[in-house]
Amino acid sequence: MPDEPETLEPTARAAGTIAPAAIVAPPGAAPIAGDSSAPGRAHRWTLGLVTLGLVLAALNLRPAITSLGALLEEVSADLHMSGTVAGVLTSVPPLCFAIFGITAPRLARRFGPAAVVCAGMAAIFAGLVLRPLAGGTAGFLAASALALMGIAVSNVLMPVIVKRYFPDRIGSMTGLYSMALALGTSVAAAATVPMTQALGGDWRIGLGVWAAVAALAVLPWLPLVRDRDRGIAGTGPGTHRGAGAGTGNETRAEGKTRAEVEATATADKAAAPLRITRSRTAWALGCFFGLQATGAYITMGWMPQIFRDAGVPASTAGVLLAVTMVMGVPLAFVIPRLATRMKNQGPIVVALGLCGLSGYTGLFLAPAAGAWVWALLLGISNCSFPLALTMIGMRSRTGAGVVRLSAFAQSVGYLISIPGPLLVGVLYQHSGGWGLPIALMGGLMVPQMIVGTLAGRDRTVEDEC
Numbered sequence: 001m002p003d004e005p006e007t008l009e010p011t012a013r014a015a016g017t018i019a020p021a022a023i024v025a026p027p028g029a030a031p032i033a034g035d036s037s038a039p040g041r042a043h044r045w046t047l048g049l050v051t052l053g054l055v056l057a058a059l060n061l062r063p064a065i066t067s068l069g070a071l072l073e074e075v076s077a078d079l080h081m082s083g084t085v086a087g088v089l090t091s092v093p094p095l096c097f098a099i100f101g102i103t104a105p106r107l108a109r110r111f112g113p114a115a116v117v118c119a120g121m122a123a124i125f126a127g128l129v130l131r132p133l134a135g136g137t138a139g140f141l142a143a144s145a146l147a148l149m150g151i152a153v154s155n156v157l158m159p160v161i162v163k164r165y166f167p168d169r170i171g172s173m174t175g176l177y178s179m180a181l182a183l184g185t186s187v188a189a190a191a192t193v194p195m196t197q198a199l200g201g202d203w204r205i206g207l208g209v210w211a212a213v214a215a216l217a218v219l220p221w222l223p224l225v226r227d228r229d230r231g232i233a234g235t236g237p238g239t240h241r242g243a244g245a246g247t248g249n250e251t252r253a254e255g256k257t258r259a260e261v262e263a264t265a266t267a268d269k270a271a272a273p274l275r276i277t278r279s280r281t282a283w284a285l286g287c288f289f290g291l292q293a294t295g296a297y298i299t300m301g302w303m304p305q306i307f308r309d310a311g312v313p314a315s316t317a318g319v320l321l322a323v324t325m326v327m328g329v330p331l332a333f334v335i336p337r338l339a340t341r342m343k344n345q346g347p348i349v350v351a352l353g354l355c356g357l358s359g360y361t362g363l364f365l366a367p368a369a370g371a372w373v374w375a376l377l378l379g380i381s382n383c384s385f386p387l388a389l390t391m392i393g394m395r396s397r398t399g400a401g402v403v404r405l406s407a408f409a410q411s412v413g414y415l416i417s418i419p420g421p422l423l424v425g426v427l428y429q430h431s432g433g434w435g436l437p438i439a440l441m442g443g444l445m446v447p448q449m450i451v452g453t454l455a456g457r458d459r460t461v462e463d464e465c
Helices: 010-015 037-061 063-070 072-078 083-101 106-109 113-133 139-164 170-198 201-207 212-226 250-251 258-270 279-309 314-326 326-341 344-366 373-380 384-394 398-416 420-433 434-445 446-455
Strands: none
Touching: 010 384, 037 170, 037 212, 063 072, 063 083, 063 113, 063 139, 063 170, 063 201, 063 212, 063 279, 063 314, 072 083, 072 201, 072 250, 072 279, 083 139, 083 258, 083 279, 083 398, 083 420, 083 446, 106 139, 106 398, 113 212, 113 384, 113 420, 139 170, 139 384, 139 398, 170 201, 170 279, 170 314, 170 398, 170 420, 201 212, 201 326, 279 314, 279 373, 279 384, 279 398, 279 420, 279 434, 279 446, 326 344, 326 384, 344 373, 344 384, 344 420, 344 434, 344 446, 384 398, 384 446, 398 420, 420 434, 434 446
16 A cells, blocks of 8 residues: 555645645544635644643553552562462563454554544553452452553554654654653652552552543543544555545645545555565564563563562662663653664664663672662663564555554564563572573573564565565
8 A cells, every 4th residue: 555645745745734644634623615724723733632642642551560560569468379370460461462452453444543542541541440449369350451451452553643643753753652651661660669658558559540640641532533544554444534535625635636545545455465474574573572572571570579589678679660661761762763764773673682681691690789780771671662663663664564564563572472471470489589580581682682683674564475
């Protein structure tokens, strides 16, 4: 399918009055006939709302996980969990992301990506409200799964939203929401323990307060729910409707004639379907995503416990996790912008991997003595996540390709990452220490660097399918 932004008239693009990828007006507010400035105002209003929505959504994509990591010892004791069961609990996020993330393209085709993200934020809110009310492990897991389901579909659609609304600013917008994601992750890790103590020491209250932040994230997406354009999500009924094939006002607002719209639709229908599983780049990207996710979820789920077992106070352990997560705030903005300026992202993959390998080595040899240094190095290594998201946007030429690649890479990746946190819990329980688990974490950095280098080569999945 041709890349929609390239079909716009050059003069209209220069005028700045056209919404990229067929976004021409805020939901429910059509441009006024004869008012040439209306589409421009609608375009700016919509993009501002989407930007706010992206930031608030990203802030809520990790607190459900890192807030639990900070209080895992208290939750495990109260709900009578063994080390193995706690390992299962830390494996639930990637499991949910793999299962529910693959449904995102189908949902986006039917309802529109903005509506699906809105529903995802609502699911996060509901899960975070219900989780503290659970009386046992099963109920706790079910409520967590509901929140993680919302995170899963939103994870997949974030690159899609960026590609669709900001096709000429993929690096900067990916960096913006990656910064917000890292900020939400680190704040939840650092603030959960002291906030719980300030509120009486009940872990249920400490976890439940994050539902208020999730409620705010629903609001910006509500006006966008009626924006049902599905062109970026793939093919099928209504695929080109939002791309200007509807009313005359919509076609004029995009700066395209009806003949051009019909020609684009015909070309899209004639295009061969993208068989993503035939792409070696897609598989390499999926494996890279999976290995970096393995390290990230082991870190979020177990790192505070590693430091606590080494003699570090609980509040300090939470701050150390926050240091690891907060490194993503500046670097998540810098790395995507740097990656989009490079034809091959392999050198960045290797640099981040070496930081992770150094951090795990230090954690193995002197966990308490060099705790702040190891937390810093692992935080730099964890910035493989925004790099992976950026490469998803760069490894496909079209919006439809991006959504398929995003769903494939994230679903495959999260499936790969499922055993990691569980295996760490089993090794910890049966070995009686952190030596073997940390050795496993460090060892995984080597294949991560290899597949990441393969995924970073200058090519697109359309060239291989």
